[in-house]
Amino acid sequence: MSLIRLQGVGKHFGAVRALEDVALEIEDGEVVGLMGDNGAGKSTLVKILAGNYRPSAGTYLVNEKAVSFDSPADARRMGIEVVYQDLALCNNLTAAANVFLGRELMKRVGPFQVLDHEQMNRRAAALFRELQSETRSRDVVTRMSGGQRQAVAIARTRLAEAKLVLMDEPTAAISVRQVAQVLALIRRLREAGHAVMLISHRMPDIFAVCDRVIVMRRGRKVADKATATTSPEEVTALITGALMAA
Amino acid sequence: MQDEALSASPTGFDDSATGGWSWRAWLGSQELWITVAVLVIGVVVSRLTPHFATFSNLGNVLQNLCFIGIVALGITPVIITGGIDISVGSITGLCAVTLGVLLEANWSFWSGALVTLAVGLAAGCFNGFLIAYVRLSPFVVTLGTLSAYRSLAIVVTANQAVYSFGHAEPLTLAIGGGHTFGIANVFYALAVCAVALHFLLKMTRWGRYIYAVGGSEHATRLTGIPVRRIKLSAYAFAGLLTAIAAIFLVGWLGSVTNGIGQGDELRVIAAAVIGGASLAGGYGSAFGAVIGSALIEEIRNSLLLAGVDPFWQGLFVGLFILLAVFLQRLQTMREED
Numbered sequence: 001m002s003l004i005r006l007q008g009v010g011k012h013f014g015a016v017r018a019l020e021d022v023a024l025e026i027e028d029g030e031v032v033g034l035m036g037d038n039g040a041g042k043s044t045l046v047k048i049l050a051g052n053y054r055p056s057a058g059t060y061l062v063n064e065k066a067v068s069f070d071s072p073a074d075a076r077r078m079g080i081e082v083v084y085q086d087l088a089l090c091n092n093l094t095a096a097a098n099v100f101l102g103r104e105l106m107k108r109v110g111p112f113q114v115l116d117h118e119q120m121n122r123r124a125a126a127l128f129r130e131l132q133s134e135t136r137s138r139d140v141v142t143r144m145s146g147g148q149r150q151a152v153a154i155a156r157t158r159l160a161e162a163k164l165v166l167m168d169e170p171t172a173a174i175s176v177r178q179v180a181q182v183l184a185l186i187r188r189l190r191e192a193g194h195a196v197m198l199i200s201h202r203m204p205d206i207f208a209v210c211d212r213v214i215v216m217r218r219g220r221k222v223a224d225k226a227t228a229t230t231s232p233e234e235v236t237a238l239i240t241g242a243l244m245a246a
Numbered sequence: 247m248q249d250e251a252l253s254a255s256p257t258g259f260d261d262s263a264t265g266g267w268s269w270r271a272w273l274g275s276q277e278l279w280i281t282v283a284v285l286v287i288g289v290v291v292s293r294l295t296p297h298f299a300t301f302s303n304l305g306n307v308l309q310n311l312c313f314i315g316i317v318a319l320g321i322t323p324v325i326i327t328g329g330i331d332i333s334v335g336s337i338t339g340l341c342a343v344t345l346g347v348l349l350e351a352n353w354s355f356w357s358g359a360l361v362t363l364a365v366g367l368a369a370g371c372f373n374g375f376l377i378a379y380v381r382l383s384p385f386v387v388t389l390g391t392l393s394a395y396r397s398l399a400i401v402v403t404a405n406q407a408v409y410s411f412g413h414a415e416p417l418t419l420a421i422g423g424g425h426t427f428g429i430a431n432v433f434y435a436l437a438v439c440a441v442a443l444h445f446l447l448k449m450t451r452w453g454r455y456i457y458a459v460g461g462s463e464h465a466t467r468l469t470g471i472p473v474r475r476i477k478l479s480a481y482a483f484a485g486l487l488t489a490i491a492a493i494f495l496v497g498w499l500g501s502v503t504n505g506i507g508q509g510d511e512l513r514v515i516a517a518a519v520i521g522g523a524s525l526a527g528g529y530g531s532a533f534g535a536v537i538g539s540a541l542i543e544e545i546r547n548s549l550l551l552a553g554v555d556p557f558w559q560g561l562f563v564g565l566f567i568l569l570a571v572f573l574q575r576l577q578t579m580r581e582e583d
Contacts (some may be wrong), residue, residue, distance in 0.1 A: 018508055088468045090461030092528035093359045093454075101458055102469035114449040 001064055003028050003163055003195055004049070004080075009058035011044050018044040020219045022058070026164060031186060031196045033227070036216030038238055042199055045216065046166055050198070051075030051081045062163075079163035083170060087153045089141050095148075096124035096137040099155045109229035127155040131188050133181070147178035154185050157194070164195045171205050183209050202234045217241055249520065276522035276573050277534045283566075284541050291548040298551050305538075307547050309430035313491050315539035316432075317510065318517040319439050320487030322535045323447070323480040325457045325518055328527025329377060329384035331481060334488045334514055336395035337369045338507025339490035343399045344366075345418075346408035346422060346502030355414040355421070363489045369395055370485020374478035399504040408502040422497015432494040436536065439487060443532035460527030516563055517542050520570040529574075541566060 004026040011019040020042045025117040026032055036042045047053045047194065048060065050195030059066050062078050069075045089098050100120045107116040121137040128135045133151035143147060150170055157165045167186070171179045179202075186209045189196050200206055206213055207227055215223040223230075223238045223246045230246070237243035276482055292299035317334050324331045344365045348358040369391070376387045411418045424431050447453035455476045458466040467473045519525060520541055521534025545562045 072468065076470070084468070086464075088462065088465035090458045090465050090528075092457060092461035097454065097458075101454070101466070102471050104454060106451075112449070115451065115454060 002026065002061075003030075003063065003103040005061040005064065006048075006055075007059045007061070009045075009048065009055045009060065011041075011048060011053060012056045017219055019048070019055075022221050024214060024224060026195050028163070028195055029190055029193045030212065031198060031210045032195055033210035033213040034199045034216065035201070035203075035206060035213060035235060035239055040219075040239075042216050043168075044219075046082075046168060046197070046199055049075070049164070049167055050080060074198040076160065079161065080166065081157040081160050081162035081164070082166045082172065083150075083153045083157060083168065085168045085170070085172060085227050086168050087149050089149060089152055091142045092140065094121075094138050094140050095128070095135050095144070095155075096121045098152050099124045099127065099159055100142060101156075103159065124155060124157075130192075131155060131158070131185055133185065145178060146174035147181035150174070150178070150182045151185060154189065158189070158192065162194055165189060166196065166197050166199070168199050169201070170198070171200060171202055173220045179205065179217065203235065206235075207232060215239055222246070276520075276577075277531060277537055279573065280520055280522070280534070280537050280541055280570075284537060284544055287541075287544055287548065291551065292545075295548075295551045298548060303547070303551070304579075305428075305430065307543050308433055310500075310547070311457070311536075311539045311543035312430065312432040312436040313495050314510065314513055314517055314542065315436050315485075315536050316439050316491040316494075317514045318488065318521070318535035318539050319436075319443050319532055320484040320491075321514055322443065322518050322523055322530045323456045324384075324484050324531065325515075325523040325525060326447075326456050326527060326530040327477055327480050328463070329477065329480065330515070330525065331370075331373060331388045331484050331517070332385065332479045332511045333369070333373060333388040333391040333395055334484060335507040335510035336392045336399070337366055337488040338492045338495065339399040339504055340369060340395045341366045341489040342496050342502050342506040343403045343408070343504055345493060345496050346411070347402055349411035349414050349418060349496075350408050352412035353414065354384075358414065359493050361448065362493055363486060366485040366487075366489025366492065367482055368485070370482040370488070371478065373485070374481030377475040377481060378477035396504075396508070399506075401475055401522075403502070403504045405468050405504065407504075409500075411496075418497045419500055420497070422494045422521050424497075432498065435490060435494060439490065440532045443535075447532060452476070452479065456530060460529070513542060514539075516567050520566050520572070522574075524574055538570075544546055549567075 002025040006022055006024050009019060009022045010017065022045060034042055044053065048055050051072045051074050054068060067078060090101065105116040105119045106113045124137040128151060129198065131151055131154060133148065135144065135148040136153045141152065170182050183205060186196055186198065198206065198210060210227050212224065212226050213230065213235060214221060215235060217239065222244065225246060234243065234246060238246055297303055317338065321331050321334055341362045345358050345362040348361060349355065373388055373391055376382050377384045426434065447456065453470050455466065458471065459473055459476055463473055484486055495506065514554035518530060518535050521538030523530030523534060542563055546559050549554060549559055549562065
């Protein structure tokens with residue numbers, strides 16, 4: 001049984017065919033890389049998975065049940081979370097406040113339901129410990145490094161017990177040392193049983209953490225191989241079209 | 247590197263919405279420095295003139311700051327969300343004439359006050375609706391309603407002043423201008439509003455979302471928080487607190503002209519900003535709004551007592567606004583390091 005299954009999925013914007021006849025599967029706890037040049041259909045595919053778009057054709061199954069998402073909120077309810085490239089954090093709030101944003105823990109004090117700051121700080125700290133991140137619950141995001149911010153965004157998905165985490169270019173804008181941290185975070189997510197789809201332009205990242213790599217070109221899937229059975233050279237050839245399919 | 251947060255008190259100074267309390271955040275807070283400024287100016291002025299530190303003068307200062315302070319508390323959530331409300335002076339006017347006209351028509355104080363609160367709330371909701379749902383710019387919307395609400399106030403009174411409040415007059419004057427245990431009644435209103443806002447901002451989901459919207463509206467929307475409703479509620483809150491201030495103001499002044507509140511918007515925004523609210527959104531506190539109002543009123547009062555030409559007041563208030571913005575700039579520069 002697959003966690004995610006797309007069958008014959010296409011997406012047209014008027015006459016523009018952004019995506020055509022894409023089939024793919026993702027299993028629980030699998031880390032899948034998604035590569036392709038600009039305009040290859042990566043982001044359309046991700047937006048369909050995340051619930052931003054509805055496919056024009058084909059079926060989208062989660063746990064072998066056909067789904068039809070109207071918004072990312074619907075997808076989130078089915079356990080599909082997105083870590084956006086800009087991380088979508090509130091810089092003026094603390095790490096814990098961001099992790100729990102929209103899912104605050106409350107406690108009862110007399111007649112009032114109030115925020116349970118202590119509990120949220122403690123649980124966020126436990127999540128960061130588990131991710132082996134040095135991020136601290138009470139630190140305000142403004143003062144954090146790129147890697148620590150990634151940990152906050154990823155802790156959010158851990159808290160949500162996401163089945164699939166879609167990560168959009170998480171390593172595009174951070175330093176080399178922080179890239180290593182983010183890749184370590186992705187491994188932790190896999191250990192915790194989450195499936196991850198890593199959208200990236202960076203070949204070394206894909207080969208460092210992914211079990212499998214999917215290559216898109218001109219709206220079609222041109223390859224879907226275990227990283228152990230392919231090479232950066234082959235993937236590059238697939239992306240550019242030097243190699244038509246593999 | 248940052249110091250470790252020392253304790254986890256849910257109240258007190260902090261630089262975020264989370265109730266984390268640390269010495270660093272406390273020392274870096276603008277509220278603290280403005281409080282110091284208020285005290286230092288107080289000491290200096292009481293040395294310069296014997297009339298400052300008298301019970302009756304300080305009582306006056308306290309009473310005067312309350313009217314601005316309550317409205318400053320009202321616009322604090324609006325400013326935290328990254329918005330602005332420059333119509334609060336006109337809402338003050340509209341609420342004041344509403345109460346005046348109703349009392350003149352022999353309504354009881356309580357029913358008049360209730361309708362006044364409803365008018366303030368409605369005026370705030372209208373602003374909020376246009377800003378949150380029609381997605382117009384907060385500045386332009388409230389610039390429009392600044393003009394519209396003032397005009398309504400003039401229409402309602404047919405450009406006449408109201409000098410008599412019918413049979414509710416004694417109660418109205420006693421509530422707005424009177425004292426309880428030696429302290430102006432309006433101060434209790436300010437204290438209740440300040441504690442309520444502090445509680446709302448630091449201890450409720452609503453407050454957390456107000457800060458979140460100011461931090462990143464986009465990120466907040468992605469988490470599924472109803473951003474538009476939160477924004478509308480901020481403007482509604484501003485309208486409601488403005489109405490409360492107007493009710494006390496009417497009783498204190500003892501008469502109503504349709505010019506009431508004119509120009510207040512600038513003093514109110516100045517108070518909030520001096521107290522640490524950021525016009526870029528994301529920061530601000532209930533205590534800051536009160537201490538900012540206190541500073542403005544203290545400057546006004548001291549210059550008056552010192553015999554300085556009152557035309558200088560604006561310059562001093564302006565300097566403090568610039569100082570406040572400069573302090574915020576220093577803070578963000580430190581964070582960007």
